[in-house]
Amino acid sequence: MKKLSRLLRYLADYKLKIALYFTTNLLAILFGTFSLGMLMPVMKILFLDTDAPVADSKDDSTSMLAKATHFVEQLVHDLGRSKTLVYAAIAVVVFTMLKNLFLYWSQYLLNPIRNAVLRRLRDDLFTKMLSLPIGFFTEERKGDLMSRMTNDINEVELSIMATLEVFVREPLTIIITITSMLYLSIPLTLFLLVFLPVSGLIIGRIGKSLRRSSNIAQEQLGQMLGVIEETLTGMRVVKAFSAERHQHLRFMKVNNEMFRTRNKIASRRELGSPLSETMGVLVVSVVLWYGGNLIFSNNSSLRPEQFVFYIALFTQIINPFKNLSTSFFNIQKGSAALERIEHLLNAENTIKELPDAKSIRNFNDSIEFKNVRFAYGEKVILDGLDLKIQKGNTVALVGASGAGKSTAVDLVPRFHDVTGGEILIDGVNIKNYKVDDVRRLIGVVNQDPILFNDTIENNIRMGTGGATKEQVEEAARIAHAHKFILNKPEGYDTVVGDRGTKLSGGERQRVTIARAVLKNPPLLILDEATSSLDTESERLVQDAINELMLNRTCIVIAHRLSTVQHADEIIVMDKGKIVQRGRHSELMQQEGMYRKLVEMQQVK
Known part of the structure; x- marks a missing residue:
């Protein structure tokens, strides 16, 4: 988090928009949960217990679920199953439309913020470069500086800024979904949460090595740009001395090193998504086994229609966990680029101006x-x-x-x-x-x-x-x-x-x-x-x-x-x-x- 402090300072200028972004995401998640929530009463009334008399919602300990069930029971009683199914489908469509509307609004708010932060980062980097003394540039490779101004900024955009929405939306989704799951069954949810940190630990160990390799890759890219810049600038000399092969060998050496490094990074990064999905399917299987046993036993309050809703909720947190794990990899990769940018932004300007420096328009002697x-x-x-x-x-x-x-x-x-x-x-x-x-x-x-x-x-x-x-x-x-x-x-x-x-x-x-x-x-x-x-x-x-x-x-x-x-x-x-x-x-x-x-x- 310390490495991201500069980006967080930039984001602090957009507190109101970020609050609105948070609110629109929250509403999108809630409407998504409501649309899934229609499964439970509809499953009970239409497919599981259609001949039962209308229940009194006050007698059920889970009053909110009971009220929803009672409402659907009343609709079935008054309108019949067919019309009730139509109204249920309309409700799902409306909730889904509202969910996606608020998702669009959240993106509409986020993209200008993200682009503004990147614009400011580029501007600060270029301004800093202009302010540094001539001596700084004699000790730095021009290609490496160009790499920081272009490729490292792009890496920050793709790896860090693109994941900001993930770190707002996905935790909200997980919190609301797990809260709903706890509401349905505390024992089953606690059992589920035992398995989640295991996947996080495995993914974290892989991500740690990814950051180190990413830093090396960015340095190699800077070296490559340096060779390209030198070759283009000195093309007349290269041609005159028939040094094309010499320059090509220099280029290929760096190019091959970067090829191997990036392959290593890609293999680790791509491992994150399938690994998290595999862990998710494993946990789903365990939930099906454990939850089924709870239903079979007479000691649990979990009902079949609630278990269907529970499984539907759980499928909604697989992707958020998967996205978070992928974002963790991207953050590790992007932090290496951000570290190189910070090195330039924090470079000391040895040409210092005194706070009380005098003005001078001409000299006389x-x-x-x-x-x-x-x-x-x-x-x-x-x-x-x-x-x-x-x-x-x-x-x-x-x-x-x-x-x-x-x-x-x-x-x-x-x-x-x-x-x-x-x-x-x-x-x-x-x-x-x-x-x-x-x-x-x-x-x-x-x-x-x-x-x-x-x-x-x-x-x-x-x-x-x-x-x-x-x-x-x-x-x-x-x-x-x-x-x-x-x-x-x-x-x-x-x-x-x-x-x-x-x-x-x-x-x-x-x-x-x-x-x-x-x-x-x-x-x-x-x-x-x-x-x-x-x-x-x-x-x-x-x-x-x-x-x-x-x-x-x-x-x-x-x-x-x-x-x-x-x-x-x-x-x-x-x-x-x-x-x-x-x-x-x-x-x-x-x-x-x-x-x-x-x-x-x-x-x-």
């Missing part, structure tokens, strides 16, 4: 790295970084791959938090500002332009809070993108495809630059924005970047050192530390890493 350290576990990425960037200046970070350049700039928008030292904006630690406000100050253009499967216009407008068409077009002009966009068949309404695959590399980059232009940030971060482009595209993109950099504070990461020679300051990094700093002309006069890197590129 500088951004400063003060003895900044950053590490992944034991691996130190930045070690004692000191850097001050004055407003309006352009600072370039250069150095070999793995020197810590990208990590350093990722700390400014708080994609990660420093593990030592601090980053200051106008002398105030960025942790004292609201996270969203800090990120609004910053525009980012990455080496790999990231576009979404939407129109060009919406990709440019993304995150700007409803810019006008004219503003979008002006941003595209500044980014040297307006002309090629108009040449597209649908202009700004052209859908760029998955990850922007319908555009060339230079076109994708200019769209991302237009996005940054429209945001109009005071601080711009350029992370190898032209390194993957051909010469013509690089020239167009560089012109767009030059337009973007005007009157802005810029942090530029570059391997092509020719693009940063005019920077106000060049920071040379190696192994997480600053080893040189200065302007291009100053660094070229020194015997150091920067000069060595420039000379190596000139030789190329």
Whole structure:
């Protein structure tokens, strides 16, 4: 029950509807019991004791049954057996119609509740995923996260939410039916109840192992989605290196493991229904034997017509017990999926905002790295970084791959938090500002332009809070993108495809630059924005970047050192530390890493 606490909290918002659902189920069960109850007086009067005189209902100890019997006796006496049978049939039909009407109403009430809970669970999961820091996603497999967002949610829907009605309706059915059975015969019902816990114990032991296997199956599905996602993303590499067989073997390994696990789960799950039915038939046989002996003896108050009604009632609780046992299996299976969802929902967000965080709309003086350290576990990425960037200046970070350049700039928008030292904006630690406000100050253009499967216009407008068409077009002009966009068949309404695959590399980059232009940030971060482009595209993109950099504070990461020679300051990094700093002309006069890197590129 603890694992279902989140779902129960969601359900708490629908107390009134749940109460109505409970009431409609109760009425459906009662009318179903009434329709069965017609069997007893009709059996007695029409088939067992038709020549008996009309009895006085006050003389019978079971007054309610006696009143029903007396009423039917009176009908037979007044109308005859044939008409009484017609009225009895009509009563059964009416009671059955009322039963099914209330069953429909109960489903009409339940389905919106169930769908609303699942909608909220999906929304909470996606919202949580958006709130987690970048570092979380570097440690998790994308396929596994996708599996939790899709297949695990579906598993919860099929295995847990679909059984909610069972856990309301079936216990009600069992309680009302067993109460009626106790009313008819206490000894027979107590004898019956001895056998029911035995089947529950057997089914429970099987269900315990099912949950463990279900968890493994969901993890394997996450691994499979990861292999599929990696293969689709890297299909060009797979084809180029003739690695189809290698990827197929990876896929088949996980696929075969999941095949075996799911077969094991299915064999145990499917055992629940036949096992409960077998136990039910066994108990019915015992009831027939024991109840028959009670009737044969003269010491029991149980009469033949009551025993017929008793058997009819008992058949009504076989399916509820069967459904409960099946639901128990499903709950065990679904709780494994819910556990994986809870793991993501409970993941700690290491980027915390202070309760009294300040707002910031612009910065006036500088951004400063003060003895900044950053590490992944034991691996130190930045070690004692000191850097001050004055407003309006352009600072370039250069150095070999793995020197810590990208990590350093990722700390400014708080994609990660420093593990030592601090980053200051106008002398105030960025942790004292609201996270969203800090990120609004910053525009980012990455080496790999990231576009979404939407129109060009919406990709440019993304995150700007409803810019006008004219503003979008002006941003595209500044980014040297307006002309090629108009040449597209649908202009700004052209859908760029998955990850922007319908555009060339230079076109994708200019769209991302237009996005940054429209945001109009005071601080711009350029992370190898032209390194993957051909010469013509690089020239167009560089012109767009030059337009973007005007009157802005810029942090530029570059391997092509020719693009940063005019920077106000060049920071040379190696192994997480600053080893040189200065302007291009100053660094070229020194015997150091920067000069060595420039000379190596000139030789190329």
